[in-house]
Amino acid sequence: MIVKCVANKGSEIGPYRRGLFYTPETRFTLSIGRLYDVFAMALINGSLTVLVADDYEKPAWLPLQLFEVEDSSLPADWEFVSHDIGVDSSGPGDLVCEARWGYSEVAHSDAHFYGLEERDPESLRVFDAERSRRA
Structure with a gap:
C-alpha cells in the first residue's frame, strides 16, 4: 500500500476526525506530495491509522x-x-487499539507495537528489517 501526503498539520484534519494523540x-514530520509506503494499519480509538516511515525515517x-x-x-x-x-475501561487520554494488520510482529506483539512509538531499539531494528525486506 502506498499513500501520498496531503496534509501535515492537526489543524488540516476536520474536528470530527481528531484523535486523542x-x-x-x-x-x-511529513512532506506534502511525498509518497510513503504503509507498513501496517491500526484501528485506534475508532480511527484508522497507518504506520509509515516519516521524513526522519x-x-x-x-x-x-x-x-x-x-x-x-x-x-x-x-x-x-x-x-x-x-467494555471500554480506558480513561481520558488513553489509546485503545481495537485491531492491527501488517507484518507479523506489528500484528501480534503488543511490545513491538508500543515499542515503535517508544523508540525501543529492538522494535526499531525489526521495523528497519521490514523496510529493507520490502525495498
Whole structure:
C-alpha cells in the first residue's frame, strides 16, 4: 500500500476526525506530495491509522486522513489481529487499539507495537528489517 501526503498539520484534519494523540497545533514530520509506503494499519480509538516511515525515517502511526491512497494493494504476508476490547475501561487520554494488520510482529506483539512509538531499539531494528525486506 502506498499513500501520498496531503496534509501535515492537526489543524488540516476536520474536528470530527481528531484523535486523542494530536491537537490542531500538531505538525507531523511529513512532506506534502511525498509518497510513503504503509507498513501496517491500526484501528485506534475508532480511527484508522497507518504506520509509515516519516521524513526522519522513523516509524510513525498517523491518521489516514493525512493521506490519499495511491496504491491500495496490500502485501500478501500481512496478518490481522482483532483485540477484544469488551467494555471500554480506558480513561481520558488513553489509546485503545481495537485491531492491527501488517507484518507479523506489528500484528501480534503488543511490545513491538508500543515499542515503535517508544523508540525501543529492538522494535526499531525489526521495523528497519521490514523496510529493507520490502525495498
